[in-house]
Amino acid sequence: MKIKNFLYSQKAAPYVFVLPFILSFCFFWIYPLFSTITMSFQDIGPAITEWVGIKNYQKLLKDPTFLTAILNSAEYMLLTLVLLIPFPMLFAVLMDSRLVKAKGFWKACLYVPALTSVVISGTLFRLMFSEYKTGQMNVITAALGLGTFKWLKAKATGLAALVIVCCWRWTGVNMLYFISGLKSIDTALYESAEIDGASSWQKFKYITIPLIKPTTIYVLTISIYAGLAMFMESYMLWAGPDSPNNIGLTIVGYLYKRGITKNDLGYGSAIGIVLLVVALFINIIQLIFNGTFKKEER
Amino acid sequence: MKKKLLATLLTAAMTASMLAGCGSSEAATTEGTDAATEETATDDAAADDAAATEEGEVAEGEAEPDAVTTVGDPNGTHMECWSFVEAHNTFYAQMVEKWNEANPDRTIEITFTTYPYADMHTKLLTSLTAGTGAPDICDVEMGQVPNVYEGLDTWLYPLDEAMAPYAADMLTSRLDAYKGADGKQYGAPFHVGATVMYWNMAALEEAGITQEEVDAVVTWDDYTALGEKYLDAIGRPEGKYFTSVDTAGVDWMWIAMASYGEDWTGGSNDATANVQLDSVKKMLTMQQGWLESGVAQVSPDGHVDLEAGFQNILDHNIVSFPKAMWYMSRFINYMPEEEGNWYITPCPTFEAGQTCSVGIGGTGTVVTGQSVDTALAADFLCYAKMSPEGNTMIWNDLGFDVCNTSLWSDDAFAHDTANQYNTFFRNYPYDVLNEIKDQIGTVMTVKISPTINEQFCNVTLNDVLENGVDVEEALQTAQDVIALEQ
Missing domain, CATH: 3.40.190.10 (Periplasmic binding protein-like II)
Incomplete structure (x- = not known):
């Protein structure tokens, strides 16, 4: 009887339902988070683990490679923001309009890359960006009369390759977010605007943009984090965490190199914490400016 | 009552789905087992010890x-x-x-x-x-x-x-x-991973170079001279070289160090690493010279053990290169068309009589x-x-x-014609190995090794071979970075 009461209790039920999530969240997110913080103050050796205070962080501050990694990640993040918010939004509006035929086909085309494994697509892109004359990109540039490039050896072309892979992969996903945002806008608003004689541009500017702001903020937030935390794309393009003059080194790439390749998990953890702080800082600033923390105006 | 029935049904469904989950994963494991057992080791491209x-x-x-x-x-x-x-x-x-x-x-x-x-x-x-x-x-x-x-x-x-x-x-x-x-x-x-020289004899013969001439190569000077001869014979067309040097691999440096019995790691975890070695300087200076004179190119994508490297070899753009003996499996797996073209000899050294090989990987x-x-x-x-x-x-x-x-000297083993490696090349690989038996050096892999490799593959080799930076200067920079880690 007691069990029955518990099972049918309206008070307990919600907790029971969210319990699996809370448990996995604590176990796989909260616990590792705190354990990473502790580890970042330690020197983790094979047999002995020592507390070393802020030594790992002091070393980070003096580490020029880490600076390179931060700058690379930041540049990459900014470029992806510039490309991965306006264009998916534009595609979403197009998909939502009457201008495009066979929408399902186009949506699928844009979304399929997100379903492919980065390992496979990364390898394919690495082969495409090969500096050898038969590399796909070199075939294209040579046909255009631009000659061939050592794509993955120079900073600009290397970054371009990374951004191309990223856009190829994430445009469809971001577009889907925007489409779902657009669907939630009441069509009556557009109709009344039309009656008032608003042009398409005005409708987009005064109705679409403000009303999909929550979606935009969401996409912006995850894009900032995804940009800073990028690893696989670079790892696959350069077939490992090493790239010429570290042009493809990202913060997580450096974390991997330190933590795994060199088995210095303490230092790796410190890098991870810095990444977390940077991403949190940027996102909090961004969210404040977007007014997310303001009380909802009614 | 209805609720209870629904709850029971749902529970049953959940349990069933869980069991189904177990079942399918079990099935998958068994499949994996079968596949693994059926697969012979030679089929697997991964046999190359990637x-x-x-x-x-x-x-x-x-x-x-x-x-x-x-x-x-x-x-x-x-x-x-x-x-x-x-x-x-x-x-x-x-x-x-x-x-x-x-x-x-x-x-x-x-x-x-x-x-x-x-x-x-x-x-x-x-x-x-x-x-x-x-x-x-x-x-x-x-x-x-x-x-x-x-x-x-x-x-x-x-x-x-x-x-x-x-x-x-x-x-x-x-x-x-x-x-x-x-x-x-x-x-x-x-x-062992002993380094040897791979020669595309078919291409060399087309250029009028005989196997005796290849066998006569003892020092890197001989090697360079033969390279010039080859290039002159084919009229130095664009895109054709004698060899390729690596910006993303340190094999050449290891070969040089082994010749002089040096080791940039210092040989143990506690030793101080020193990359400003004469052997490394000599090798890099020689490679810079090759790039200038057109004897060598920079390996496409950094080293010969990548797809672009295989293609470069298949296109006969380079006709010789030093690599560990496990590279033989790359020929079998990625360049089967090359069967019968290649010849293996010991690597040249700077001076006659030096250690000519080193175990890699x-x-x-x-x-x-x-x-x-x-x-x-x-x-x-x-x-x-x-x-x-x-x-x-x-x-x-x-x-x-x-x-x-x-x-190594057992005929049934080293000359067994049922072994595809024995028949792929123009000579028996183990004959070469026997010849260099006492000349296989060691460069240790210790704690500082990843740092050295990283610095060389990322910065030093690119600077020296791609950007023409002075060897001494590049090695000083490398040494400074590596010293920070010790």
Whole structure:
């Protein structure tokens, strides 16, 4: 009887339902988070683990490679923001309009890359960006009369390759977010605007943009984090965490190199914490400016 | 009442789906087993010991094992074995059967799991640190050796006793590479990885260069001269070179160091690394000269062990290059069209009489201290990787230059025409190996090695070979960076 009461209790039920999530969240997110913080103050050796205070962080501050990694990640993040918010939004509006035929086909085309494994697509892109004359990109540039490039050896072309892979992969996903945002806008608003004689541009500017702001903020937030935390794309393009003059080194790439390749998990953890702080800082600033923390105006 | 029925139904459905989940995963495991058993080691492109190169390539995001398979006597001692190359596990599995036949009183059953490169080493290090969860036997790639061997006998079980029956025949320089700081043997090698010179004799003959001329190359000066002769003969067309130099691999530097008996790591974990060695300077200066005179090009995508490198070789854009003997499997797997074209000789040296080869890459398989029966595991491991039976299988299936030197001059082994490696090249690979038997140097892989490799592959070699930076200057920069890490 007691069990029955518990099972049918309206008070307990919600907790029971969210319990699996809370448990996995604590176990796989909260616990590792705190354990990473502790580890970042330690020197983790094979047999002995020592507390070393802020030594790992002091070393980070003096580490020029880490600076390179931060700058690379930041540049990459900014470029992806510039490309991965306006264009998916534009595609979403197009998909939502009457201008495009066979929408399902186009949506699928844009979304399929997100379903492919980065390992496979990364390898394919690495082969495409090969500096050898038969590399796909070199075939294209040579046909255009631009000659061939050592794509993955120079900073600009290397970054371009990374951004191309990223856009190829994430445009469809971001577009889907925007489409779902657009669907939630009441069509009556557009109709009344039309009656008032608003042009398409005005409708987009005064109705679409403000009303999909929550979606935009969401996409912006995850894009900032995804940009800073990028690893696989670079790892696959350069077939490992090493790239010429570290042009493809990202913060997580450096974390991997330190933590795994060199088995210095303490230092790796410190890098991870810095990444977390940077991403949190940027996102909090961004969210404040977007007014997310303001009380909802009614 | 309705609610109750619904709840019961839902619960039933959930349980059913869970069970179904178990069932399907079980089925998947069995399938994996079948596939793994059916697959012969030679089929597998991974047999090439892909991760044996210094870059530690091949890593995937998933921690999912690629294949799990259990082999052996179900009544024997049960053990676990991990590898990052499926062909290695297939090889061990065949050796388990042989072991059980030969040792009916000490039979074993081993569950083999293949993980992606990075995952396996991470899992191994984590379980060794934690003191639980490690397998009995585990492959350790050369680049990870300093990390894993750091735990010495608290983590690992020394093989000295188990390898005693074979030790006399084993190539000492290779065993040394897998010793711990305490001088005990912790790893069993697969191969020597001796560097040799690969020559495209077909292309050279077209240019009027004979095998005698190639055989006559002793020093790098001879090599350069032959390169000029080749290029003159073919009229120096664009895109054709004698060799290619690497910006993303340090093999050439190792070859140079071995010639002078130098080692930039200093030779142990406590030694001070020094990359400003004469041998390295000489090699880099010579390579800069080659690039200027057109004898060499920079390897497309950084080194010859990548797709672009294979293509470059297939297109006959380069006609000679030095590489470890395990590169033979790349020919079989990626360049089968080249059969009959290539000829193998010892590498040139700076001065006649210097050490002409160096062991590169490798897998030092360990027995962990957590093993259920450390002595048994060690005996099996040494049997598999050091005995003549095991080494014959390594040569036939994996195509490696085995470390048991007693086989090298054995005609049935080294000249066996059933072995595809023996027939692919113009000469017998082991004839070359016998010739350089006493000239295989060692460059140690220690704690600072990843830092040195990283600095060279990322910065130094690119600066010197791509951007024309002065050798002394580039090495000074490298030394400064490496010193920071010590």
